[in-house]
Amino acid sequence: MKFLQIAMLGAIALEVVFVPLFLKIEWPNRTYRSLACKQICSALFLIVGLCAIFYAKNDSAYAWLVLSALLCSFLGDALLHYEAIVKKEAFFLYGLIAFAAAHILYLAAYFVAFGRLFPDQPPVAWHEPLLLIVILVGGYFTMKRLKLDAGKLKIPMLFYTAILAAMVIHACHLTLACMRAGLPLRFSILLLLGGGALLFAVSDGTLAFLHFGDQKKYSLRCLNIVTYYAAQCMLAATILCFPV
Numbered sequence: 257m258k259f260l261q262i263a264m265l266g267a268i269a270l271e272v273v274f275v276p277l278f279l280k281i282e283w284p285n286r287t288y289r290s291l292a293c294k295q296i297c298s299a300l301f302l303i304v305g306l307c308a309i310f311y312a313k314n315d316s317a318y319a320w321l322v323l324s325a326l327l328c329s330f331l332g333d334a335l336l337h338y339e340a341i342v343k344k345e346a347f348f349l350y351g352l353i354a355f356a357a358a359h360i361l362y363l364a365a366y367f368v369a370f371g372r373l374f375p376d377q378p379p380v381a382w383h384e385p386l387l388l389i390v391i392l393v394g395g396y397f398t399m400k401r402l403k404l405d406a407g408k409l410k411i412p413m414l415f416y417t418a419i420l421a422a423m424v425i426h427a428c429h430l431t432l433a434c435m436r437a438g439l440p441l442r443f444s445i446l447l448l449l450g451g452g453a454l455l456f457a458v459s460d461g462t463l464a465f466l467h468f469g470d471q472k473k474y475s476l477r478c479l480n481i482v483t484y485y486a487a488q489c490m491l492a493a494t495i496l497c498f499p500v
Contacts, residue, residue: 312499
């Protein structure tokens with residue numbers, strides 16, 4: 257068990273090393289070398305998830321759904337970076353599909369956890385669909401105001417944004433339910449699940465600026481990548497909090 261703790265903490269520590277290294281290698285031009293470095297970073301959040309499963313002896317549906325989401329993210333990372341190397345927009349769409357699958361798996365995991373922890377409550381709160389509509393409408397007008405043009409990817413981006421927003425909303429709903437119920441690990445859930453989901457939203461928001469806007473700022477890329485890997489490690493670690 258101690259070995260698994262060390263391996264998990266080691267993977268997180270290595271993220272702190274490899275993420276800045278990746279940012280340095282990939283800017284301003286992405287190469288196969290930067291792709292390899294990025295996939296090392298992505299393999300590290302997979303290790304966090306696997307260590308969490310074996311350390312907590314968590315063989316639940318929640319754990320395996322989260323691990324599957326991490327695997328889809330690993331694939332999505334490779335596809336999005338490869339698109340930037342070969343300059344073929346189709347690979348961005350494939351990456352988008354991989355990440356949409358990841359968010360669907362995350363969402364399924366949160367529904368499983370909510371159903372097991374709060375069986376007497378409806379699986380979807382009345383305010384969740386309203387929040388989703390508000391976010392989509394707000395996102396649409398924000399993109400228009402900032403002149404972010406998704407081109408042929410407008411419809412896929414709309415579906416992706418809806419899936420991401422639904423995941424974040426339900427993650428926050430589950431977090432607040434755990435806080436209200438006074439669960440023993442509620443503050444860990446608040447940090448890892450609530451914080452991780454929100455960081456994912458920040459990361460994808462900055463990615464939209466970078467990919468569809470006309471300002472390719474290094475500071476935005478740093479924000480995009482740092483929040484992304486922090487989010488994935490945090491969401492992977494939620495396996496420790498939900499042995500359901």
